[in-house]
Structure formats: structure tokens, C-alpha cells
Amino acid sequence: xxxxxxxxxxxxxxxxxGKRPYFFKDADVxxxxxxxxxxxxxxxxxxxxxxxxERLIEAKGLLTRAELDGWSAEPEAEAERTRWMKEYIARxxxxxxxxxxxxxxxxxxxxxPMEQVMEELRHS
Amino acid sequence: xxxxxxxxSWTHVGRHAVFPQAGIDDIARFDFLANLNGFLSGQVxxxxxxxxxxxxxxxxxxxxGRAPQTRHEVRKAMAxxxxxQTWSALRxxxxxxxxxxxxxxxxxxxxxxxxxxxxxxxxxxxLKLDPTVxxxxxxxxxxxxxxxxxxxxxxxxxxxxxxANYDSGIFATTGGMLxxxxxxxxxxxxxxxxxEHPQFKPRRILDIGCTIGHNTVPLALAFADAKIVAVDVSAxxxxxxxxxxxxxxxxxxEFSQADGEHLDYPDGHFDLIMTSMFWHETSATAMxxxxxxxxxxxxxxxxxxxxxxxxxxxxxxxxxxxxxWDAYNxxxxxxxxxxxxxxxPMMAAAGFDPERYFETRLRGVVDRSIFxxxxxxxxxxxxxxxxxxxxxxxx
Numbered sequence: 001x002x003x004x005x006x007x008x009x010x011x012x013x014x015x016x017x018g019k020r021p022y023f024f025k026d027a028d029v030x031x032x033x034x035x036x037x038x039x040x041x042x043x044x045x046x047x048x049x050x051x052x053x054e055r056l057i058e059a060k061g062l063l064t065r066a067e068l069d070g071w072s073a074e075p076e077a078e079a080e081r082t083r084w085m086k087e088y089i090a091r092x093x094x095x096x097x098x099x100x101x102x103x104x105x106x107x108x109x110x111x112x113p114m115e116q117v118m119e120e121l122r123h124s
Numbered sequence: 125x126x127x128x129x130x131x132x133s134w135t136h137v138g139r140h141a142v143f144p145q146a147g148i149d150d151i152a153r154f155d156f157l158a159n160l161n162g163f164l165s166g167q168v169x170x171x172x173x174x175x176x177x178x179x180x181x182x183x184x185x186x187x188x189g190r191a192p193q194t195r196h197e198v199r200k201a202m203a204x205x206x207x208x209q210t211w212s213a214l215r216x217x218x219x220x221x222x223x224x225x226x227x228x229x230x231x232x233x234x235x236x237x238x239x240x241x242x243x244x245x246x247x248x249x250x251l252k253l254d255p256t257v258x259x260x261x262x263x264x265x266x267x268x269x270x271x272x273x274x275x276x277x278x279x280x281x282x283x284x285x286x287x288a289n290y291d292s293g294i295f296a297t298t299g300g301m302l303x304x305x306x307x308x309x310x311x312x313x314x315x316x317x318x319x320e321h322p323q324f325k326p327r328r329i330l331d332i333g334c335t336i337g338h339n340t341v342p343l344a345l346a347f348a349d350a351k352i353v354a355v356d357v358s359a360x361x362x363x364x365x366x367x368x369x370x371x372x373x374x375x376x377x378e379f380s381q382a383d384g385e386h387l388d389y390p391d392g393h394f395d396l397i398m399t400s401m402f403w404h405e406t407s408a409t410a411m412x413x414x415x416x417x418x419x420x421x422x423x424x425x426x427x428x429x430x431x432x433x434x435x436x437x438x439x440x441x442x443x444x445x446x447x448x449w450d451a452y453n454x455x456x457x458x459x460x461x462x463x464x465x466x467x468x469p470m471m472a473a474a475g476f477d478p479e480r481y482f483e484t485r486l487r488g489v490v491d492r493s494i495f496x497x498x499x500x501x502x503x504x505x506x507x508x509x510x511x512x513x514x515x516x517x518x519x
Binding site: 034 | 280
């Protein structure tokens with residue numbers, strides 16, 4: 001007997017039958033909260049995995065977690081790590097930067113509404 | 125916070141032959157959920173009550189000239205409260221994440237799980253599936269407690285996925301309060317029978333709406349010479365329940381696919397008929413009909429006993445409203461109606477002598493050798509192990 005293939009990822013995420021209640025007056029807020037909580041959970045998963053890894057490494061005598069906590073980067077490594085952190089924060093807060101740029105461009109007339117550009121191109 | 129107040133890691137969940145195999149990331153997801161639930165009930169829920177007492181209730185009293193009298197008035201008044209909204213949105217999200225975590229775990233190993241169940245179920249005389257059994261409307265109008273596909277959906281032939289998912293998450297959702305094998309309800313019944321009715325030795329026991337038989341197994345172990353019948357409408361639950369029991373070396377439970385309203389056992393057949401957390405997932409017509417069937421199938425001198433969430437009589441409207449959360453927000457459509465019933469008259473209408481009716485409170489039996497002591501004071505509404513046990517002895 002051949003079993004039809006299933007899509008485990010889509011099945012895992014399936015919606016339960018029954019209308020979903022929304023609690024905030026703006027459903028958009030709840031959507032973002034829901035995504036944020038999923039990320040919070042996956043962050044916890046990563047942290048737990050890392051913690052397990054550290055404990056295993058310590059148990060094998062490769063280093064102690066006190067060494068890990070007391071570790072400080074050499075200047076070159078510190079610079080690399082700082083660059084990574086800076087880029088990471090910029091990536092996460094991309095929309096903040098873009099909205100700021102938009103405010104500035106709107107003021108200077110660079111970010112025109114799309115309909116305006118369409119009209120302009122229709123006649124030029 | 126002391127260690128004893130922390131929920132136990134999902135690492136300690138009881139494994140059996142058809143339990144899904146979890147990796148370190150799966151365990152972390154369930155642990156996150158158990159702690160998120162703990163935070164919501166321990167840290168946020170008290171603030172919801174404060175918001176009600178300090179803002180919402182006074183505003184209602186100002187407008188209406190009286191306090192809210194029903195849970196429905198409280199619910200409508202609280203709908204706009206920000207603390208309530210945040211608690212509810214996070215709690216609903218937690219339910220959805222729990223389903224995603226369990227289903228993600230199960231579906232990626234579904235073939236292996238189904239095969240393990242099939243081996244244990246092959247030619248099994250104690251597993252009786254009947255594909256003609258219809259899933260009642262009450263069990264499929266919505267997916268109960270946001271479990272996609274409900275108890276009954278089969279994704280592939282000979283499927284156990286719904287049951288494996290159900291089993292995998294209970295420990296996280298209840299913070300381990302029901303024990304390693306989520307069988308605190310069944311154990312509580314066994315303990316209650318042993319302490320209150322030590323002479324009672326049922327030879328035939330029926331469990332209606334048994335799902336995976338997690339609360340049936342303790343009865344089967346306590347009454348090893350008894351013949352137990354566990355019925356459910358869901359084939360995935362029964363396949364899994366039978367395989368689970370067999371792998372735990374419990375062989376006196378017959379898992380039978382049947383609708384509790386239409387059971388063909390003779391009059392007076394059973395000495396003990398039980399349910400656990402079942403009635404709130406039925407309906408207004410099904411419940412009295414099944415109670416009538418129970419009365420018919422019970423032997424003279426027999427006992428019927430049912431574990432449920434507490435009834436609403438005598439509770440203040442705010443507590444009723446909080447307990448009603450699952451009805452409106454976690455796909456438990458009969459929960460609210462069922463919990464306002466007067467059970468004694470309903471049992472009397474089913475033919476039981478009102479004088480022989482009883483109602484008591486039972487606390488779940490927790491595996492204290494492994495787990496932190498279950499909190500005695502705080503209840504996580506709808507999930508903590510403090511139940512109403514009601515029932516009657518048949519004359």
C-alpha cells in the first residue's frame with residue numbers, strides 16, 4: 001500500500017477549525033505579536049541548545065563555563081564581533097531606518113506616492 | 125523562585141513505544157511553553173483581576189448602578205481591557221504554538237510512529253475499530269481545544285498522528301501536574317476508590333471518551349482482574365491508546381470504536397462506568413442521552429463517576445468568566461453550557477436515585493518522586509489538577 005506524501009511543515013502549522021478570536025482592537029497588532037512570540041520561542045530553543053553544548057564541552061574538560069564567561073576578545077576579534085553586532089541590529093531594525101529615510105525623502109519630495117509617479121510617467 | 129515552583133522539564137515526560145521521539149529542540153519548545161503558561165497564570169492573570177476590580181467593575185457599576193451579575197456581563201465589560209487583551213492574546217498564541225510544536229514533532233516521524241503502532245496492533249483482539257461509527261457533530265463542529273483536525277482526523281491510512289500530538293503536549297500544557305504519563309485523573313479516581321470505597325471491586329469497567337486511555341490505564345492496573353472497555357469515536361486515539369497500553373504491559377483494556385450514545389452492551393453489564401474530562405466536549409442532547417445509557421448499562425450496586433472541571437454554581441461572576449475563557453477562545457463550545465448545569469437533577473432525569481448522587485472535589489495525583497510538588501493554592505484555570513467528581517451508585 002503506498003501512502004500519499006504529506007507536507008509535515010504545512011500540517012504542523014495547520015489552522016484549527018473554528019473562527020479565531022482576536023483580542024486587540026487591531027488584528028495587525030495580534031499578527032505581529034504572534035510572530036514575535038514564535039521568534040521568542042525559537043530564541044529560547046537556540047539558547048537551550050547552546051547551554052547544553054556548553055555543559056557538554058565543560059563535562060568533557062575542554063573548557064569551563066567560568067572560562068567562557070571570563071573570556072574577552074583580543075582587539076581584532078573584538079572589532080569583528082562589534083561589526084557583526086552593528087550589522088545585526090541594523091538588519092533587525094531595518095524598518096525603523098527605512099521609515100526615517102521615508103520621512104526625510106517625503107520632506108524633500110524624493111519619496112513621491114506611486115500614483116503620482118504613474119501619472120507623471122503617463123504624461124512624460 | 126524556588127526549584128519546586130518551576131514546572132518540570134519535558135525531559136521527564138513518560139515514554140512508551142508509540143510516544144514520538146523528541147530532540148533537544150523539541151524539548152526546549154515544550155519547556156518554553158510550560159514556562160510561558162506559568163508566567164501567564166502566575167504573573168499576568170492576577171493583574172487581569174486587578175484591572176477588573178480597580179477599573180472595569182467600578183466603570184460597570186457607575187453605568188449600571190449595580191455590579192456585574194453574570195459572567196457574560198463581565199466578559200463584555202472586560203473585552204476592552206488592555207491587560208485582559210494581552211493575557212488572552214498571549215494565551216491563545218501559546219495554545220497555537222503548542223499545537224505547532226506537537227504536530228511538528230509528530231509529522232516529521234509519522235511513518236515510523238504509524239508503523240510502531242501497527243506492529244503492536246496487528247491482529248489485536250483488544251482493539252475493535254468500526255469504520256461505520258460517525259463522528260458526532262459536537263466532536264467536529266470546531267477542532268476541540270485548537271487541535272487541528274480534532275481527535276478524529278486521519279491524515280494517512282492507519283494514522284495515529286492526532287493521538288501522538290495530543291499525548292505529546294499534555295505534559296507541557298499542564299506543567300507536569302498530571303504526572304509523567306498524564307494519568308493524574310485516573311490515578312485520582314483509583315486513590316479515591318481505595319480510600320473511600322475499599323470494598324468496591326468492579327469486575328467490568330467502562331470508560332467513555334477514553335481518547336488515548338491515559339486515565340483508563342490506572343484503573344486497569346488497580347483492578348487487574350477486571351475487564352475494562354474503553355470507547356471513543358476516534359480511530360487514531362484508539363490505535364494509539366491500544367498500542368500505548370500494550371507497550372506498558374497492560375492487557376485488560378479493550379479499546380473499542382463506538383459512540384457513547386449508541387452502545388450495545390446489555391443492561392446491567394458494568395460495575396463501574398467512568399469518564400474523565402469528557403462531558404464538556406459533548407452537547408446538550410448527547411449528555412443526558414449518554415447518562416441514560418450509563419444508567420441502563422450499570423449493574424445494581426454499581427458506580428458511575430465522572431471527573432470534570434468545577435461547576436459554576438456558587439462561583440463569583442469573575443471566576444466563572446475566567447473559567448469560561450476556553451469556551452470562547454480555545455474551541456470548547458460546550459464548556460460554558462455544561463458547567464452551568466445542575467448535575468443532580470440531570471442524573472435523576474437519567475434514572476439515578478437523587479439520594480445516591482454525590483459530588484466531591486478531587487485533586488490530581490502527582491508523581492512526587494520525580495516532580496515538584498504541585499501548587500496547592502493557585503489554579504491555572506482549565507488545566508490544573510483540581511476536579512469535580514460527580515456520580516451516583518445505582519440502587
